[in-house]
Amino acid sequence: MLDMKFIRENRDKVIAGVTNKKEDPAFVDEVLSLDDQRRELLQKVEQLKAKKNTVSAEVGKIKSRKEDASAIIAEMKSVADEIKTIDEQLGTVEAKRTDLLLQIPNIPHESVPVGKSPAENKVIATHGDPPSVDFPMKPHWELVEKLGIIDFARGTKITGAGFPVYIGKGAQLERALINFFLDEASAQGYTEIMPPLMVNAASATGTGQLPDKEDQMYVVTKDDFYLVPTAEVPVTNLYRDEILPQKNLPVKLCAYTPCFRREAGSYGKDVRGLNRVHQFNKVELVKFVHPDSSYDELELLRGDAERLLQKLGLQYHVLLMCTGDLGFTQTKKYDLEVFAPGQKKWLEVSSVSNFESYQARRMNLRFRPDGGKPEIVHTLNGSALALPRIVAALLEHNQTPEGKVVVPKVLHGYTGFELIG
């Protein structure tokens, strides 16, 4: 969430930012009005509490002298009632304020182009070329079926649509990619985390999945847990409610997890094959950094993700997302899209974002500047990378006329084979 003080002092800026994100700016003034009410009630009740405290201490002294304090006690009873009444009002106002505060999105960074639709995202870099072949390239769903390495139909039987089964070299390729990504991250100084795959409501709120994106998560109602939609959630919450020493910054973490997403509302859109599934594997990078360096760290993070695509020899481009296409909690975001030549489509395989203090404030994640008061850290994350679309692009990019697939060299040590089929 945003800092209440910041909203108070920058009303117009916040409204502009919220509007550019295509969110409702009406909440901003509502929050400000609730904030005024809150402070008014707070002052009133705190004065009464101060009185209560001094008089109650007095009662103690009187009683210890074995004197009569019944008159004062009777008087304080009405004060106590008044406190209770105002406290209740205060509680209501505060709950509303917090509720609204959670519904105000983070505001975009000034370097982000203002825009309404994905069409206004900017392609800021492209790398690699499509394979130069003289045969018609197949989409991956045809390749994997013939090769028998991913079985969508049986996944549907076991669970439901969007739960593919990886078989034989398909499973091995998946495992190889996960290890490759994790090893690359470790080499860049990221500490590997293996987190829980279910999180509680507090964690989901910390990263912004709740209340905004509740419908996208699978819920274990019996225990009030959520299946992780991305490792971002458990990993970013690792130090929730903690104060990190400044010398530990930047904290760099990486994690492989399966990701579970209901993908409600996206039926029929790019759902063929591996393009959009309910359960998939992903390696995620997370950083906690000093507020002064978060935009430099964002570029480094993007580099870490890009390098993987380069090493895999895939064609990709980098999008700088416009304000209207930014997520609720993000101030700036790059998407990496890889080209899948069999279906002639760009597929999003990574999303690299800065959240500034927005998540960290929700999570109460701070650092202590040397000798100073605790401050909120900035959080960033990026996929490095999401597996299914990488596999899709990789299979399509490296297919042979016979429908076999050549494994990229960097993976040979991981797969133990160089050809599928």
Add this chain to the structure above:
RNA sequence: GGAGAGGUGGCCGAGUGGUUGAAGGCGCUAGUCUCGAAAACUAGUAUAGUCGUAAGGCUAUCGAGGGUUCGAAUCCCUCCCUCUCCGCCA
């Protein structure tokens, strides 16, 4: 799942209704002492909200939330977590 014990400041630990934001110790920071260090001694050492130009004041916080009371770390209720024993189990 059953039975029991317990959750206090960075850590250990005292505290069963009346100056307890919280004794004492450890740790940490600064100072004294020392050629320097250790030891010893002295002082300081939470977070947040709110009012104030500031100094500073006030409020809240002893797992979380609610209740009783003029007054709660202390009594009551609910929940969470940890530990021990039993059961079950990869």
